[in-house]
Amino acid sequence: MKNFECSPKAELGHSTLIRGPRGTILMTSFITSPILLRPSLSRLRPLLCRRPTMTSAQDKPHKAAMDDVVSGRFRRKPSVFRDWISSAPDAKFTPDDNRYRLYVSLACPWACRCLITRALKGLQKTIPVTVVHHYMGPKGWRFVEEGEQNVPPMCEPEPLFGLKMIRDLYFKADEQYGGRFTVPVLWDTKLGTIVNNESSEIIVMLNEMFNEHAERPEVDLYPKELRTEIDDVAESFYNSLNNGVYRCGFAQTQGAYDEAVGELFDILEHFEERLGSRRYLVGDSLTLADIRLFVTLIRFDPVYVSHFKTNKKRIFDYPNLSGFMKDLYQNPKIKETVSFEHIKKHYFGSHPSINPLGIVPAGPDMSYLDTPHGREQV
Numbered sequence: 001m002k003n004f005e006c007s008p009k010a011e012l013g014h015s016t017l018i019r020g021p022r023g024t025i026l027m028t029s030f031i032t033s034p035i036l037l038r039p040s041l042s043r044l045r046p047l048l049c050r051r052p053t054m055t056s057a058q059d060k061p062h063k064a065a066m067d068d069v070v071s072g073r074f075r076r077k078p079s080v081f082r083d084w085i086s087s088a089p090d091a092k093f094t095p096d097d098n099r100y101r102l103y104v105s106l107a108c109p110w111a112c113r114c115l116i117t118r119a120l121k122g123l124q125k126t127i128p129v130t131v132v133h134h135y136m137g138p139k140g141w142r143f144v145e146e147g148e149q150n151v152p153p154m155c156e157p158e159p160l161f162g163l164k165m166i167r168d169l170y171f172k173a174d175e176q177y178g179g180r181f182t183v184p185v186l187w188d189t190k191l192g193t194i195v196n197n198e199s200s201e202i203i204v205m206l207n208e209m210f211n212e213h214a215e216r217p218e219v220d221l222y223p224k225e226l227r228t229e230i231d232d233v234a235e236s237f238y239n240s241l242n243n244g245v246y247r248c249g250f251a252q253t254q255g256a257y258d259e260a261v262g263e264l265f266d267i268l269e270h271f272e273e274r275l276g277s278r279r280y281l282v283g284d285s286l287t288l289a290d291i292r293l294f295v296t297l298i299r300f301d302p303v304y305v306s307h308f309k310t311n312k313k314r315i316f317d318y319p320n321l322s323g324f325m326k327d328l329y330q331n332p333k334i335k336e337t338v339s340f341e342h343i344k345k346h347y348f349g350s351h352p353s354i355n356p357l358g359i360v361p362a363g364p365d366m367s368y369l370d371t372p373h374g375r376e377q378v
């Protein structure tokens with residue numbers, strides 16, 4: 001291995017890059033304890049955006065995240081744009097009012113982490129949102145068009161440039177972009193580029209950088225004294241749960257599926273127990289860790305159980321996990337970010353290799369989410 005290097009402290013969200021000569025990326029390996037890297041990550045962007053040789057980047061066939069399968073196992077690629085908003089005097093991206101726009105899908109758990117944080121802080125006016133259509137086709141996410149019929153809830157045509165696809169936004173930021181065209185995207189209208197497309201970092205910025213403009217600056221979802229614990233807990237369920245459901249659904253061998261589903265239900269049992277004696281995952285109020293858990297739980301019974309074959313149990317069968325989920329769901333700011341229409345139509349309609357005919361199941365009945373959660377007593 002002496003020609004290869006593991007990039008120093010290059011925790012790209014959840015992975016470490018193993019690089020060969022001339023910076024070629026040979027593989028990524030999962031790490032257990034991430035350190036959120038701030039502006040320095042932008043240095044790594046060129047390494048991740050490999051330049052095309054024969055065709056221009058725009059001409060390359062679209063590969064969705066679900067194509068990232070190695071030896072039958074789904075491996076999520078690290079996000080590429082990793083700049084940081086800061087009020088430091090020399091900062092490139094400063095926390096100005098109405099300067100940034102979030103591009104999201106209401107189906108996407110990663111994007112909904114950002115929407116929940118934005119809603120809880122009261123940043124709706126400061127950071128406007130554009131919602132894409134729930135159908136992710138062969139070229140990725142698209143915007144609805146002017147005059148389009150049957151527009152799904154909350155969707156609007158792309159307001160800044162009249163773009164058709166999320167991929168167009170990536171090429172506006174970098175015409176040689178070679179990564180995945182994912183949501184969320186935090187776009188800077190001043191410099192005309194993407195600041196960051198990694199939800200675990202966007203939520204930290206939304207929590208702390210815009211207090212001057214927030215309707216609820218006193219809400220702190222990432223208190224300084226709890227940060228290590230929040231990061232450790234959230235990281236402990238990233239690969240097995242948040243990403244674990246995808247590892248089950250996108251597995252291409254029985255062995256890869258068995259491994260993923262085993263880890264998934266082990267971690268669910270663990271958090272079922274943990275939440276038996278505490279209302280929230282860390283401390284005694286809601287934090288980013290809870291948001292990161294919630295976005296996966298809320299999609300579990302309506303989608304993952306059948307679509308991703310995570311059917312050993314439902315969240316409904318776990319009293320503490322389902323109580324926790326109801327507790328968060330019943331917060332009106334969180335509820336407004338949950339659209340089962342987007343969620344169900346996206347997953348069942350956008351993965352032809354899993355559900356070729358795109359038929360969306362009718363159930364389950366999720367009305368129990370509005371019944372008393374009893375979590376005040378925990």
Ligand SMILES: N[C@@H](CCC(=O)N[C@@H](CS)C(=O)NCC(=O)O)C(=O)O
Nearest residue numbers: 064065108110181182183197198199
């Ligand atoms: N690590 C990213 C993951 C984002 C992600 O994978 N988003 C999915 C939607 S759920 C996506 O946009 N996929 C587009 C594609 O696969 O082409 C984050 O947390 O922000």
